Amino acid sequence: AQSVTQPDIHITVSEGASLELRCNYSYGATPYLFWYVQSPGQGLQLLLKYFSGDTLVQGIKGFEAEFKRSQSSFNLRKPSVHWSDAAEYFCAVGPYNQGGKLIFGQGTELSVKP
Amino acid sequence: DVKVTQSSRYLVKRTGEKVFLECVQDMDHENMFWYRQDPGLGLRLIYFSYDVKMKEKGDIPEGYSVSREKKERFSLILESASTNQTSMYLCASTSHRASGGYSTYEQYFGPGTRLTVT
DSSP, X not given: OOXXXXXXXXXXXXXXXXXXXXXXXXXXXXXXXXXXXXXTTSOEEEEEEESSSOSEEEOGGGOEEEEEGGGTEEEEEESSOOGGGOEXXXXXXXXXXXXXXXXXXXXXEEEEEO | OOOEEESOSEEEEOTTOOEEEEEEESSOOSEEEXXXXXXXXXXXXXEEEEETTEEEEOXXXXXXXXXXXXXXXXXEEESSOOGGGOEEEEEEEEOSOOGGGOOOOOOEEOXXXXXXXX
């Protein structure tokens, strides 16, 4: 079955520390992969996406993610976390039809300690 | 920039009321989506539409209907609101056509409507 798993429901890191959020997917072909961020009470904003080419993709706000086909993973990283990065992060995979349906993971909530 | 707007940020309705949530996008996108978001459950797809007057059920369509009379507008309808429909509702849009002849299928989201049914 097609699915997305974010194993960590909640992660706490210290400001200035590095961050890695995990995402594993199940998909029948080469996927389009996305990371979104949601600040409290807001909609989702796209951080980065992968659909072909270089497996290391750069996004906004200093985030990057690496597509590893052999591990069916698309982990999100940031070398130094800022307090403003505290938010919920969603990984998504698709599309499942021409309509562009995506499957979203359950999200990882990031807290940042001063 | 793509803009997706939703008619209300916060809404309080009574059980049994008919509720309309409106979503408008300004990028001429063919595809539009309605999700609900609940703690620990992520985003769950309610309905989506890939063209005017076309709709398809998502994962949790029960208790909801949709309407798409114009390309830019996608409405979610709760025919008779119930307390278990208290949630955050998110609208999104995307295009399966893009410059260069292919789409990357990224979805653009509205700010969300937090609906409380009492």
